[in-house]
């Protein structure tokens with residue numbers, strides 16, 4: 102398992118001042134940018150032009166979470182926009198192995214996301230093609246939803262498969278992660294944590310990043 106990383110989502114930040122909002126979380130390991138196209142999910146956020154502007158203004162690297170149809174055709178735009186990690190949904194990719202290879206070849210970390218009802222087992226043999234697997238712990242589309250405990254067994258199974266294959270693939274969780282739920286995820290084997298509303302509704306977002314990291318690190322070492 103890798104060291105604990107915290108990647109705040111800006112979905113619940115003030116979109117009118119995104120540059121300033123990102124500057125409020127200097128301790129974050131990554132900034133999670135939720136790209137939504139109103140087709141793969143029933144919500145619309147921003148595209149590569151905005152992500153490119155954010156990448157230029159941020160001292161923290163960007164972790165793009167693409168909730169878009171036709172990921173095969175559009176994912177590379179986010180590598181070109183300057184994201185250090187690009188996550189596509191397997192439900193939206195026609196050729197996930199080819200896409201992961203293309204993302205890596207273009208110079209970013211390649212990551213694949215699974216919705217709550219999508220199993221990890223069919224993708225066991227492609228773990229070595231991935232730098233990260235993202236297990237959604239809410240249905241994608243909106244911030245501020247309740248954490249789905251039913252996803253915890255899948256986190257455990259994903260960690261067991263990664264151990265079995267001896268890969269260094271990171272295991273990210275996204276959705277409803279807070280000081281209350283992060284321990285369960287870390288104990289199950291996750292090492293990269295997206296937190297949106299928990300961070301941006303805190304009085305001091307950067308302090309919340311530190312608190313989340315400390316809580317997860319303690320749970321991981323138990």
Ligand SMILES: O=C(CO)[C@@H](O)[C@H](O)COP(=O)(O)O
Nearest residue numbers: 112241242244245277297298
């Ligand atoms: O990808 C998504 C939602 O689809 C997430 O990244 C959320 O934006 C995280 O927000 P919280 O659930 O932590 O409020």
Ligand SMILES: [Co+2]
Nearest residue numbers: 135166275295
């Ligand atoms: Co996300």
